[in-house]
Amino acid sequence: MIGIERLATLEVPGPTVTALTAPFWEAAREHRLLIQRCTACERPIFYPRACCPYCWADSPDWIEATGEATLDSWSVVSRPGHPGWRDAVPYTVALVRLAEGPVMLSQILGDPRSLRADMPLRVVWVQCAGTILPFFEPASAGVGAGPNSPR
Numbered sequence: 001m002i003g004i005e006r007l008a009t010l011e012v013p014g015p016t017v018t019a020l021t022a023p024f025w026e027a028a029r030e031h032r033l034l035i036q037r038c039t040a041c042e043r044p045i046f047y048p049r050a051c052c053p054y055c056w057a058d059s060p061d062w063i064e065a066t067g068e069a070t071l072d073s074w075s076v077v078s079r080p081g082h083p084g085w086r087d088a089v090p091y092t093v094a095l096v097r098l099a100e101g102p103v104m105l106s107q108i109l110g111d112p113r114s115l116r117a118d119m120p121l122r123v124v125w126v127q128c129a130g131t132i133l134p135f136f137e138p139a140s141a142g143v144g145a146g147p148n149s150p151r
């Protein structure tokens, strides 16, 4: 496990930004977590899509999520799938259920031995290589109280 500041120095591939996902990544640079919401059935949607996966309406809108979540499941990675992550192991990849409902694949900061299913989490903005990524930490942790804390 490496410190949050060392993640910025990793040489890892960044996200593929498309016209569809650009609003998400632009907001992330401002430490704002955007998800979509269907303008027809009003259900929240993540990951970004052109059509609502529930009613197929083709005009999802963007809303700002609170950054609050709970932990659905997690796994500690010891052998990364890309060599750029070698210096970061072990790290914790998790399915995080946003307070708005959708599930997001992310990473959890801190000691994985302290993790419990359904525990409350909050978003922490992490500079990783050239990208600002939404990671999460236990809501009771103090890491997010620093410069990476949500607004």
Ligand SMILES: [Zn+2]
Pocket (backbone or CB within 6 Å): 038, 039, 040, 041, 042, 043, 052, 053, 054, 055, 056, 057
């Ligand atoms: Zn819909």
